[in-house]
Amino acid sequence: MRRIVFFLLLLPILLSSCSRNWISIERNEQLLNQDREIKKIICIDPRFYFEEDELNFDLEKNQKITQTVRKNILKSSKSNNFDLSIFDFKENTTTNFYNDLLTLKKQMVSVNFNQATPLNFNKQTTVGEIEKKIFVYPPKISFDFVKLSEEYGTPYFSYMGIYAQKRKLILYHLVIDTDNSETVYREFKVVNSRVSKITIAQMIYDSYAMLKSEFK
Amino acid sequence: MKKTLIISWAFLSTMLAVAQNTGHLGKHFLLKTNAINGRDLGLNCVDIESVIFRRYSIEATLSRFSFSPKEISKITGEINPGGNLNIKVFDEIRTINSGLTYGYLFKIGLRRYFNKIIPAPSGLYMGCDIGFGQARLENYRVIVEYENVDPFEPFTLPGYEINNLSGNAFVTAIEAPFIGYQKLLTSFFTIDTKFSLLTQRMASPSNIRNAFPDNNFIRSNLFSTSGGSWSCGPSIYVKIGFLII
Numbered sequence: 076m077r078r079i080v081f082f083l084l085l086l087p088i089l090l091s092s093c094s095r096n097w098i099s100i101e102r103n104e105q106l107l108n109q110d111r112e113i114k115k116i117i118c119i120d121p122r123f124y125f126e127e128d129e130l131n132f133d134l135e136k137n138q139k140i141t142q143t144v145r146k147n148i149l150k151s152s153k154s155n156n157f158d159l160s161i162f163d164f165k166e167n168t169t170t171n172f173y174n175d176l177l178t179l180k181k182q183m184v185s186v187n188f189n190q191a192t193p194l195n196f197n198k199q200t201t202v203g204e205i206e207k208k209i210f211v212y213p214p215k216i217s218f219d220f221v222k223l224s225e226e227y228g229t230p231y232f233s234y235m236g237i238y239a240q241k242r243k244l245i246l247y248h249l250v251i252d253t254d255n256s257e258t259v260y261r262e263f264k265v266v267n268s269r270v271s272k273i274t275i276a277q278m279i280y281d282s283y284a285m286l287k288s289e290f291k
Numbered sequence: 292m293k294k295t296l297i298i299s300w301a302f303l304s305t306m307l308a309v310a311q312n313t314g315h316l317g318k319h320f321l322l323k324t325n326a327i328n329g330r331d332l333g334l335n336c337v338d339i340e341s342v343i344f345r346r347y348s349i350e351a352t353l354s355r356f357s358f359s360p361k362e363i364s365k366i367t368g369e370i371n372p373g374g375n376l377n378i379k380v381f382d383e384i385r386t387i388n389s390g391l392t393y394g395y396l397f398k399i400g401l402r403r404y405f406n407k408i409i410p411a412p413s414g415l416y417m418g419c420d421i422g423f424g425q426a427r428l429e430n431y432r433v434i435v436e437y438e439n440v441d442p443f444e445p446f447t448l449p450g451y452e453i454n455n456l457s458g459n460a461f462v463t464a465i466e467a468p469f470i471g472y473q474k475l476l477t478s479f480f481t482i483d484t485k486f487s488l489l490t491q492r493m494a495s496p497s498n499i500r501n502a503f504p505d506n507n508f509i510r511s512n513l514f515s516t517s518g519g520s521w522s523c524g525p526s527i528y529v530k531i532g533f534l535i536i
Contacts, residue, residue: 096408154317273475280316
């Protein structure tokens with residue numbers, strides 16, 4: 076009997092430690108300022124990538140899930156009161172898209188990769204935890220994109236990508252403020268799960284819910 | 292009625308306000324019903340689960356139960372018709388059978404989901420429920436027999452039956468701990484499997500207790516064991532749920 080009671084008491088600890096998922100959120104301190112609240116976002120070319128070798132790569136499946144990701148981004152942002160528009164290759168494709176938005180996307184992804192200062196990454200994210208940090212040195216983009224806020228009616232541009240590996244889904248969400256040329260929000264989420272519509276929908280919804288919760 | 296509606300509305304509003312950033316795609320309330328439970332088979336239970344924080348949810352369950360008693364015999368006394376107190380002649384044996392107990396149980400409980408990254412209500416969880424209810428015991432029959440235990444006095448004593456014993460009883464229950472897994476099948480449907488240890492206290496009504504002075508015939512579920520007015524046993528539930536709000 077004692078063993079059973081001991082096992083039951085130990086069970087929650089054992090099960091909690093089984094989780095290999097984690098979330099790391101870094102944000103700019105300007106998000107705490109009510110005047111800088113994010114209301115409208117331009118999401119540039121959201122993507123789903125399925126990490127698979129060449130023989131098993133299924134382009135059709137990849138495109139289908141990308142469509143699901145797009146739908147979920149629109150739905151989730153709307154549920155969280157964000158006015159979000161998606162600009163990608165299929166809709167609204169103008170010269171501006173190639174000249175401005177794709178260049179911005181390329182730059183926001185590359186600066187967030189290259190400006191990985193130890194000031195921001197002073198601590199390893201614990202598995203099973205949600206860690207929220209404030210950027211000490213927010214990754215900065217070029218000042219060439221300042222004019223975009225007038226053209227699109229908002230200084231906030233974002234990129235969301237979901238990367239699927241075997242039994243692992245990784246979500247990468249970036250939001251850039253072009254007025255200040257700084258990254259304001261960066262989220263990295265790892266979930267141990269196979270590719271499923273429900274998990275993808277949950278991950279995307281939760282990402283926008285967390286972004287929204289920064290303004291409370 | 293008006294008060295109940297106001298309290299329910301206040302409760303739901305508070306839950307929704309607390310749970311703004313949780314739930315599955317913004318939905319926090321699940322309505323569930325049993326497909327299988329530990330007492331018997333059938334759709335005899337309604338659950339409302341409300342996600343209150345990222346990992347926690349509260350649930351309210353209204354379940355209906357019914358069972359027939361285990362046939363139990365008990366030596367309840369000694370009879371000595373000759374008046375000699377040193378010699379026992381008969382054992383009085385009482386047997387209870389053929390009744391029906393039915394009633395309802397209302398439980399409230401707290402669940403804690405293990406996965407912090409994917410918010411409740413999906414994944415592995417653990418928790419506890421407490422509840423109360425009312426039971427109706429109907430048409431119980433107690434058979435009283437006398438068994439001769441003295442080989443030197445070969446008498447027989449005729450037995451008798453006490454029929455149509457009925458009454459009400461108050462039920463309290465604790466379902467702790469329980470462990471389970473809730474899976475979202477689509478954006479609206481969930482399937483919830485739960486294993487628990489159900490401990491229940493139900494004292495039989497005074498008229499039944501006078502006829503049969505033991506509560507061992509009362510069960511909490513199919514696999515329970517009884518001791519006094521307490522019964523305890525493992526329960527298994529499979530529930531089908533719908534995400535409603």
